[in-house]
Amino acid sequence: MALDIAKVRTRLEGDKKRLLGELEQLSVAGRPSEERREGSPFGKREEEATESLELERRLALERGIKEQLTAFESALAKITAGTYGKCDVCGKPIEPARLEALPQARRCMSCKTLESKNAKR
Numbered sequence: 787m788a789l790d791i792a793k794v795r796t797r798l799e800g801d802k803k804r805l806l807g808e809l810e811q812l813s814v815a816g817r818p819s820e821e822r823r824e825g826s827p828f829g830k831r832e833e834e835a836t837e838s839l840e841l842e843r844r845l846a847l848e849r850g851i852k853e854q855l856t857a858f859e860s861a862l863a864k865i866t867a868g869t870y871g872k873c874d875v876c877g878k879p880i881e882p883a884r885l886e887a888l889p890q891a892r893r894c895m896s897c898k899t900l901e902s903k904n905a906k907r
């Protein structure tokens with residue numbers, strides 16, 4: 787089964803746009819004045835604690851979105867470079883079914899399985 791790169795690219799670009807929109811909404815909703823303060827995120831007063839909890843949650847969400855964005859961008863870069871669909875670890879082609887489900891996948895199924903096994907230690 788051949789992979790329709792043009793379709794994949796459209797899909798990746800669409801997802802990327804959606805994520806960028808989400809990111810924008812997050813920053814509009816939150817407007818973090820001090821994004822990354824050093825030390826403990828927990829304030830002295832309860833009010834502050836709630837606020838930092840909110841901030842923490844938003845930052846975590848933002849981090850997740852940014853990570854996804856990076857994955858999409860690297861997939862798009864690989865399409866441009868002509869290396870799309872190859873596993874980052876072993877260099878073998880990633881299963882088309884896997885790419886169908888997860889176009890930004892960077893590893894083939896067996897490398898991914900191996901990695902999650904290692905991470906579980």
Ligand SMILES: [Zn+2]
Binds near residue numbers: 876895896
């Ligand atoms: Zn692999």
